[in-house]
Amino acid sequence: EAGVVQSPRYKIIEKxxxxxxxxxxxxxxxxxxxxxxNLGQGPELLIRYENEEAVDDSQLPKDRFSAERxxxxxxxLKIQPAELGDSAVYLCASxxxxxxxxxxxxxxxxxxxxx
Amino acid sequence: xKEVEQDPGPxxxxxxxxxxxxxxxxxxxxxxxxxxxxxxxxxxKLLMSVYSSGNEDGRFTAxxxxxxxxxxxxxxxxxxxxxxxxxxxxxxxxxxxxxxFGRGTSLIVHP
Numbered sequence: 001e002a003g004v005v006q007s008p009r010y011k012i013i014e015k016x017x018x019x020x021x022x023x024x025x026x027x028x029x030x031x032x033x034x035x036x037x038n039l040g041q042g043p044e045l046l047i048r049y050e051n052e053e054a055v056d057d058s059q060l061p062k063d064r065f066s067a068e069r070x071x072x073x074x075x076x077l078k079i080q081p082a083e084l085g086d087s088a089v090y091l092c093a094s095x096x097x098x099x100x101x102x103x104x105x106x107x108x109x110x111x112x113x114x115x
Numbered sequence: 116x117k118e119v120e121q122d123p124g125p126x127x128x129x130x131x132x133x134x135x136x137x138x139x140x141x142x143x144x145x146x147x148x149x150x151x152x153x154x155x156x157x158x159x160k161l162l163m164s165v166y167s168s169g170n171e172d173g174r175f176t177a178x179x180x181x182x183x184x185x186x187x188x189x190x191x192x193x194x195x196x197x198x199x200x201x202x203x204x205x206x207x208x209x210x211x212x213x214x215x216f217g218r219g220t221s222l223i224v225h226p
Contacts, residue, residue, distance in 0.1 A: 041218050045213075091158060102149070102212035
């Protein structure tokens with residue numbers, strides 16, 4: 001069974017440019033999470049989806065970040081415009097939600113460098 | 116105040132040593148608990164779940180203390196390959212699980 005797939009793995013852009021990350025969760029996983037991870041820190045939640053509904057986006061900087069999960073399967077996270085401080089690893093994770101134990105399955109992450 | 120706290124380390128131990136990490140959490144209503152392992156420049160992967168009754172998997176033992184609101188991870192007979200960052204995860208419930216990560220504890224096992 002395929003795991004969580006993310007793309008691109010690496011992205012280098014200049015500040016003020018837009019960037020988008022894509023995530024395809026494990027089949028059947030209703031809950032999808034986007035996390036941001038800075039060096040030496042644990043992952044920090046940006047947004048949590050239950051199917052196509054964003055049930056928790058309180059930590060998403062909505063002035064420049066947006067996310068969608070239109071059909072309740074794959075998801076995109078967009079930053080526009082990017083700032084130097086956005087350089088980080090963006091991790092997507094999925095879980096079974098109510099049917100599961102809370103275990104998360106992560107993709108390999110998208111490493112963003114903003115110059 | 117961060118909800119899940121871990122000592123970032125690094126813990127620098129020789130092969131064969133026993134090492135223990137603790138993680139404290141602030142929400143007494145937290146539902147489930149995990150330890151994840153993260154290798155350098157890789158994604159976190161589940162190491163083990165944590166139960167009040169304790170959970171042992173080979174050289175690894177995890178324990179939950181609800182009264183004192185902490186979880187622990189014990190690694191016996193450390194191997195070089197155990198070098199990694201160990202992330203504590205505490206789940207709350209809000210229609211689905213809401214995982215909160217600690218900042219991770221770095222372990223370096225040297226020859």
